[in-house]
Amino acid sequence: MKDKFMQAAIDEARAGRKEGGIPIGSALRRGDELVASGHNKRVQEGNPILHGEMDCLNNAGRQRTYRDTVLYTTLMPCYMCAGTIVQFKIPKVVVGEAQTFGESLEFLQSHGVEVEILNLPECVEMMQEFIEAEPTLWNEDIMEL
Amino acid sequence: MKDKFMQAAIDEARAGRKEGGIPIGSALRRGDELVASGHNKRVQEGNPILHGEMDCLNNAGRQRTYRDTVLYTTLMPCYMCAGTIVQFKIPKVVVGEAQTFGESLEFLQSHGVEVEILNLPECVEMMQEFIEAEPTLWNEDIMEL
Numbered sequence: 246m247k248d249k250f251m252q253a254a255i256d257e258a259r260a261g262r263k264e265g266g267i268p269i270g271s272a273l274r275r276g277d278e279l280v281a282s283g284h285n286k287r288v289q290e291g292n293p294i295l296h297g298e299m300d301c302l303n304n305a306g307r308q309r310t311y312r313d314t315v316l317y318t319t320l321m322p323c324y325m326c327a328g329t330i331v332q333f334k335i336p337k338v339v340v341g342e343a344q345t346f347g348e349s350l351e352f353l354q355s356h357g358v359e360v361e362i363l364n365l366p367e368c369v370e371m372m373q374e375f376i377e378a379e380p381t382l383w384n385e386d387i388m389e390l
Numbered sequence: 391m392k393d394k395f396m397q398a399a400i401d402e403a404r405a406g407r408k409e410g411g412i413p414i415g416s417a418l419r420r421g422d423e424l425v426a427s428g429h430n431k432r433v434q435e436g437n438p439i440l441h442g443e444m445d446c447l448n449n450a451g452r453q454r455t456y457r458d459t460v461l462y463t464t465l466m467p468c469y470m471c472a473g474t475i476v477q478f479k480i481p482k483v484v485v486g487e488a489q490t491f492g493e494s495l496e497f498l499q500s501h502g503v504e505v506e507i508l509n510l511p512e513c514v515e516m517m518q519e520f521i522e523a524e525p526t527l528w529n530e531d532i533m534e535l
Contacts, residue, residue, distance in 0.1 A: 291451050294474065299439050306436050309535055324501075328473020328494075329439065334533050349473075352497075356469075388479050390454055 247365060250274045251339060254317045257284035257297065258371060264289050267379075267386050268371050271301035272317040280314065281305035287386055296386075298326040302333070311335045319368045321347040323387065331356045341368030345376070346387065392510060395419045396484060399462040402429035402442065403516060409434050412524075412531050413516050416446035417462040425459065426450035432531055441531075443471040447478070456480045464513045466492040468532065476501040486513030490521070491532065 247255075250272045257270025261284035272282040283300030286292055295303070298318050308314075311333045319341035322330065327349035330338055337359040343350065344364070353360050376383045384390050392400075395417045402415025406429035418425040428445030431437055440448070443463050453459075456478045464486035467475065472494035475483055482504040488495065489509070498505050521528045529535050 287452065292448055293450075293452050293478070294439070294444050294448050303437055303439050305438075307432065307438050307530070309530075311533070323473075324477040325470070325474040328468075328476075328497075329470040331473075332469040332533060333438070352473075385452070385454075388456070388477060 247363065250279060250315070250317045251319075251341060251363065251365070253279055253282045254297070254319050254341065255365075255367065255371075257282045257301075258319045258368075261285055261289075261297075262371070262375060267382065268375050269297040269318070269320050271297040271319070273301050273305050274315045274317065275313055280308070285386070288382065294325070296323065296326050298322055299329065302329065315339060317341075320345060320372060321362070322349050322353070324349050324352065327353050327358075330358055337361070339363065341365045342372070344369050345372040392508065395424060395460070395462045396464075396486060396508065396510070398424055398427045399442070399464050399486065400510075400512065400516075402427050402446075403464045403513075406430055406434075406442075407516070407520060412527065413520050414442040414463070414465050416442040416464070418446050418450050419460045419462065420458055425453070430531070433527070439470070441468065441471050443467055444474065447474065460484060462486075465490060465517060466507070467494050467498070469494050469497065472498050475503055482506070484508065486510045487517070489514050490517040 253272040258268040262268035266288040267285040273280040281304040286295040321343035398417040399415040403413040407413035411433040412430040417427040426449040431440040466488035
């Protein structure tokens with residue numbers, strides 16, 4: 246079920262698309278608090294490491310611990326973001342959709358990360374619209390050029 | 391053997407320590423060209439995702455491909471940086487030392503990344519000096535607080 250944290254991630258993704266960027270957004274939750282949110286900024290900042298999840302963690306700044314947090318993302322994390330989740334010891338990830346992209350699921354689970362996949366049609370549609378409009382940009386982002 | 395690219399990574403690490411930061415540096419090589427270098431900026435920019443390797447890739451900007459590159463780093467990559475190497479399809483990593491930190495070796499190798507560990511005493515000493523002087527900061531960076 247979509248909660249306000251996933252809605253914040255989706256809002257970030259849509260904001261990114263409006264800026265001409267890649268529509269993937271993320272939010273970091275601690276209890277009922279939204280710590281930070283962010284979206285992919287490859288285009289906007291010419292920065293290949295600022296995927297949605299990374300921009301969110303960048304925006305959250307230095308945290309003493311992430312063990313009490315949940316990371317929300319509109320799309321299944323890539324290996325960069327999955328490695329970050331494992332490294333930061335974030336115990337749970339809530340994913341909007343894993344249909345468009347999903348290779349890190351086993352890696353996350355094998356490191357004890359709980360992964361909840363919501364299968365939200367609006368997240369799938371957002372990616373499909375983008376990939377049809379900007380196939381080269383999408384392939385650059387997943388390093389398939 | 392230490393070459394000019396590893397020297398660039400070490401120079402970055404030492405610059406980071408002088409700034410009051412964590413002495414881990416990185417360099418990205420394409421053929422005989424130094425594409426970019428960088429160092430950990432957790433302290434300097436209050437940014438938990440800017441490990442040495444990530445700062446280097448940030449400084450390199452958008453690259454069409456990384457399949458023809460080699461990443462140098464003074465210390466064995468953490469899972470964030472290792473996941474990034476796998477995601478970016480960087481085929482080879484040259485590591486200054488893997489004694490202080492080294493848990494991602496198997497992950498990298500299982501994804502086909504060649505890992506060359508130089509075991510440089512100057513890299514080990516640089517980390518030991520730092521960890522003795524700033525144990526809390528080091529534990530924050532490896533998420534062991």
